[in-house]
Amino acid sequence: MKQTAITKLQQDLLIKVVAKLKVEQAKVGDSLNESLLAQQFAVSRTPLRAVLVHMSTLGITKAVPYKGFVLQVDAQSIEIEGDQEESNQEQLYLRLLIDLFFGEIETAFSEKELQERYQSNRGEVQSVLRLLENDGILRRSPGYKWYLDGVLNTLERHSESYRCRLIFEPAGLLEPSWTLDLNGLENCRDRHVKAIQNPKSVTSSELFRLSADFHELLAACSGNRFLLGNMQQHNRMRKASDLVSMHFQSSVSKSCQRRLEIINLVLEGNNLEASNKLAQLLENDIRVMQRTYNHIVNLSQSEREKLVRSIADNNI
Structure with a gap:
């Protein structure tokens, strides 16, 4: 296929898409959800589609009827200029x-x-x-x-963030404007299943991305742009603290299984029970956060430096 020309904006977007796929350790045959990617990178679907088409000309993706774009190579093998x-x-x-x-x-x-x-x-x-x-x-x-201005670096701020999410996240599943993103949820489900099957291969960065994508996907399905914007903002603010806590103490299988149960309920059309389960998940996250927070912030200087180096070296 003849290579297509892309703009500087699209080139920058291409680099971000590839970086995300590498973090997720995406494999041959994995689907790329156009709508979700556009939401995550705060762009319209037009430049995102141009990037996916360009990736096809490079042999990275392939357009498949009724599935959108799927990977033709493992993400770790992708090399592009500016990477x-x-x-x-x-x-x-x-x-x-x-x-x-x-x-x-x-x-x-x-x-x-x-x-x-x-x-x-x-x-x-x-x-x-x-x-x-x-x-x-x-x-x-x-x-x-x-x-x-807005990093979650105190126990009080963490608690406020989770309490806020408890108010709007479960409610989003019950919005009258709710629209099921079947491809997005199936892809999210498959990624969680893979993580559960091979938990030792999942880094803290990958675990965070699984969590963030799950919560943003549900918010996007609500059809309420303000709920989605709130969720994206909370995910950005919690990234540092979650990466630290996930690297320090986390159970890939347990956290992924809880989200997988909610995904399956949504796919079955049982949004009311999914909403209840989501509230329970957030309440559990609050308890875990409160148990581990003081221990994390009281790490010695040497332990802290070792932890930061490990996260930076292994999760980007």
């Missing part, structure tokens, strides 16, 4: 996020301070700061300082 640059940015993003969570960085700081701390150039730092600003985690001052 390493994106990986470096992701590593800097994650390291900064985790350092903010642990309080290693002051609540106000400059770009120059970050360049010196992480031995990064100005462009890399500015790109990451813009991402964190879009995520609602940092805000820029009228001068040259940046301020911490």
Whole structure:
């Protein structure tokens, strides 16, 4: 197939899609949900479809009737121009996020301070700061300082986040505008089944992505854009703390099985029971968070540095 030309925006989107597939360890035959990917990267379906078509011309994906696009190669074998640059940015993003969570960085700081701390150039730092600003985690001052705004780095903030999610997430399954995304949920179910079958192969980053995609998919099915926006915001804010806690203490099989039960109920059309189960899942998450939070934040400096290096090295 003749290669298609893509814009700079689409090239950037391509790099992000490939990075996501690698994190999920996607395999040959896995489906790429167009709607969900567009929502996750906050773009319309038009540029996302252009990226998927371009991936087909590169032999990475293939359009299949009634299934959309499916992978023709394992994600880990995909190599594209700019992939390493994106990986470096992701590593800097994650390291900064985790350092903010642990309080290693002051609540106000400059770009120059970050360049010196992480031995990064100005462009890399500015790109990451813009991402964190879009995520609602940092805000820029009228001068040259940046301020911490929305990272979940206290027990009180964690509790508030979960209590908020308990209010809107289960309700989303009962919205009158609910529309089942069959392909998306089946793909999500298959990814959870694979994780349960081989839990030792699942990194903390992959486990977080499974959780985040599950919650965002249900919110997207609600048909209420404000519920989806809220869920995406909570996922962005909880990324650092969840990666740390999942790396420190987690059960892949148990957490995936709980979500799998909800997915199956939704696929059966039993949204009321799925809503109840989702509330129970969140209440369980609150208990787990409260048990492990104090232990995590009280790690020694050496234990903390070892943990951060392990997450950054193995999960990007």
